[in-house]
Amino acid sequence: DAKTTQPNSMESNEEEPVHLPCNHSTISGTDYIHWYRQLPSQGPEYVIHGLTSNVNNRMASLAIAEDRKSSTLILHRATLRDAAVYYCILRDVGTGNQFYFGTGTSLTVIP
């Protein structure tokens, strides 16, 4: 299972964009990049995923580097409800669907 590296914590002001980085230098060609977040006292929640191209959905955008060795989760306007631990996960569909969570980034949103 390929490893991801994320900053332990980040802060953002409310209503400003947030860029959460993730490094995955050992990514393989069949690894999908997934982002989940875990709000306090809740189970992880799906945010977004992608393979090679940038992706957008109602929650966030995912920017994937051309060499795929890094990616960035973008929250366009942080709200207090976005305060959570964000996990960047690599999943190889060839070897199964299990997720290997790292330590994630704890995002604090300042009002």
Added chain:
Amino acid sequence: DSGVTQTPKHLITATGQRVTLRCSPRSGDLSVYWYQQSLDQGLQFLIQYYNGEERAKGNILERFSAQQFPDLHSELNLSSLELGDSALYFCASSASSVGTQYFGPGTRLTVL
């Protein structure tokens, strides 16, 4: 609300005992996953079932076992419990064996 339900929400038991955690997946989802989250180990994948069959195994101890029933609900059995088994146990489900996973609210197990 993810649509995944887990019971009980909290469980307190003693060392050496056995407990069963239950998970009902989202309607129509065939795959169920179990994860353990402890303070020192973070979120760890334990096991996956797809349509009643074991699909993948992670860091699951021999004292732990799971199964998925014909109605697709799953149970995680933890036996000979130790203090270190105290953790949050999450169940997740997905429509296929490789689909997006939706997590339940978790069961908090405390072993005294």
